[in-house]
Amino acid sequence: MTYNGSVIWSDSSIDQIADSLADNDFCVIEDFLAAEDVMRLKAVMNHHREQEAFQKAGIGQLQNFQVDRDIRGDRIKWIDKEEALSPTKMFLEKIESFMRELNRCLFLSLKDYETHFAIYPKGTFYEAHIDQFQSSGARKISFAFYLNENWKAGDGGELRIHKNDGYLDIEPIAGRIAIFRSDTVLHEVMSTEVDRYSITGWMLDRPVGVTFV
Ligand SMILES: O=C(O)CCC(=O)C(=O)O
Numbered sequence: 781m782t783y784n785g786s787v788i789w790s791d792s793s794i795d796q797i798a799d800s801l802a803d804n805d806f807c808v809i810e811d812f813l814a815a816e817d818v819m820r821l822k823a824v825m826n827h828h829r830e831q832e833a834f835q836k837a838g839i840g841q842l843q844n845f846q847v848d849r850d851i852r853g854d855r856i857k858w859i860d861k862e863e864a865l866s867p868t869k870m871f872l873e874k875i876e877s878f879m880r881e882l883n884r885c886l887f888l889s890l891k892d893y894e895t896h897f898a899i900y901p902k903g904t905f906y907e908a909h910i911d912q913f914q915s916s917g918a919r920k921i922s923f924a925f926y927l928n929e930n931w932k933a934g935d936g937g938e939l940r941i942h943k944n945d946g947y948l949d950i951e952p953i954a955g956r957i958a959i960f961r962s963d964t965v966l967h968e969v970m971s972t973e974v975d976r977y978s979i980t981g982w983m984l985d986r987p988v989g990v991t992f993v
């Protein structure tokens with residue numbers, strides 16, 4: 781099954797987006813940022829990449845943490861709000877206002893978020909998983925924002941969302957953001973044929989730093 785347009789919104793009201801999230805556990809929004817802002821953000825990622833600020837991503841938390849390239853092959857850089865460059869700050873502000881809207885529409889109590897840049901080099905993927913850690917239920921809503929301007933069919937790197945009756949593939953097209961429940965949605969990143977740029981993050985029901993409580 782390929783994705784069904786009804787989960788993809790562009791210029792929609794937050795109420796429609798919240799309804800889709802409540803009904804399907806996920807939704808996709810086009811043009812979350814304007815094209816020129818996506819370009820600036822991608823330039824920031826390339827700057828960090830040139831500075832060799834990206835590291836191999838791991839799985840699990842604390843003592844369960846491990847780097848396993850058979851499970852995920854992306855390189856990541858955690859975003860520190862205090863040190864963020866202005867295109868990154870703008871993205872964070874957009875995420876914060878979106879989080880406030882979700883709280884209002886869905887009666888959630890999201891309090892904070894953690895997020896990182898991610899680059900999947902050609903030939904890498906992330907096997908099927910659920911984002912909420914076994915050791916902590918703090919992650920409530922996941923998001924993945926994409927920055928691949930010239931993505932075309934055959935480039936791979938789709939976000940595959942598994943459903944009871946099949947799956948949906950979401951192409952990682954620039955400006956698009958996928959949003960889904962961290963505790964229920966089984967998903968994976970399909971092997972990519974081109975370097976794949978994204979920003980992944982998690983909205984938390986408690987402040988960062990007390991996620992082990
Ligand atoms: O980049 C994506 O589409 C999803 C990434 C992901 O599942 C994760 O980092 O947990």
Ligand SMILES: [Fe+2]
Nearest residue numbers: 909910911967
């Ligand atoms: Fe994930």
